[in-house]
Amino acid sequence: MSKTKERVSAAGAHGISAQGQGAGPVAPPRVSVRQRRPGVIALSLALIAAGGAGVAVLVLQVGHRTQVVTVVREVQVGQVLTERDLGRASVALDPAVKAVRADDLDEVVGQRAAVELRPGSLLAPSQVTRDSLVRPGEQVVPIGLKPEQVPASALVPGQKVRLVHVPAQDAADTGRTPAVAPQTLAGRVVKASGAAPGTGVVVVDVATSADDGPTVAAWVSAGTLRLVLTAPDGS
Known part of the structure; x- marks a missing residue:
C-alpha cells in the first residue's frame, strides 16, 4: 500500500471517531401521559349501560306478543260459536285494541255472534253475547x-x-x-x-x-x- 492511501485511511478513521465522540448518546423521545379522570370514565360507563338498557327494553316491547282468539270460519248473526269457528294467534297487540285472549276461548264457545264474523279477524268481546237475538215468543x-x-x-x-x-x-x-x-x-x-x-x-x-x-x-x-x-x- 502507498503512503498516500495510508494517510487517507488514517485521517478517515480519526474523523469518524471524533464525530462519534462529539455527538454523544441520543435520548429517546418523551411521550406525554394523559392523566385519567375517574369522573369521566364513570360517566361514560353509565351512558353505555343506560343505552344498553334502553335497547333491551325496546327489543322486549317489539317482541312482546299476545295470544288472542281469531275467527277461522264465517259466522252469521245469532249463530252459536263452536271450537271449529275459532282459532288462536300470536300477535303484537296494541293496547287500544280489544281482543279476546286465548285463555278465554272456552268462555266464548257456546255464546252467540252479536255481529257477522269474518274469517281472519280478531274476536272482540263486544262481538259475542250470551243472549239470544231471537227470544222465546x-x-x-x-x-x-x-x-x-x-x-x-x-x-x-x-x-x-x-x-x-x-x-x-x-x-x-x-x-x-x-x-x-x-x-x-x-x-x-x-x-x-x-x-x-x-x-x-x-x-x-x-x-x-x-x-x-x-x-x-x-x-x-x-x-x-x-x-x-x-x-x-x-x-
Whole structure:
C-alpha cells in the first residue's frame, strides 16, 4: 500500500471517531401521559349501560306478543260459536285494541255472534253475547227498505226500532188519510244486509212479538211499513 492511501485511511478513521465522540448518546423521545379522570370514565360507563338498557327494553316491547282468539270460519248473526269457528294467534297487540285472549276461548264457545264474523279477524268481546237475538215468543220478519228509507245511522243487531204503519199512497192522494196517529209496533234488529247492487234495497230482519208478527208481515206486503230508530235510552 502507498503512503498516500495510508494517510487517507488514517485521517478517515480519526474523523469518524471524533464525530462519534462529539455527538454523544441520543435520548429517546418523551411521550406525554394523559392523566385519567375517574369522573369521566364513570360517566361514560353509565351512558353505555343506560343505552344498553334502553335497547333491551325496546327489543322486549317489539317482541312482546299476545295470544288472542281469531275467527277461522264465517259466522252469521245469532249463530252459536263452536271450537271449529275459532282459532288462536300470536300477535303484537296494541293496547287500544280489544281482543279476546286465548285463555278465554272456552268462555266464548257456546255464546252467540252479536255481529257477522269474518274469517281472519280478531274476536272482540263486544262481538259475542250470551243472549239470544231471537227470544222465546218472538218472530222474525224481513223488511225491505228502499235507499231513501234506510237510516243514515248504521243498523246493528240488538238495536230497538219502531215499526210504523203508514197509509197507502192512493189513500193519501184522495184525502182519505185518517187524522189519528199511525199505528206502531215495537221491534228489534236481528240483522241488516248490505245494499243490493242496482236497487240499493237493504233487507232488515226484525224480531217482534209473535202476536205482532203477522201484522208486520201484512204491512210489509202492502208497502205501508216504515222503520223508525228508537233512541238509545228508549224502551
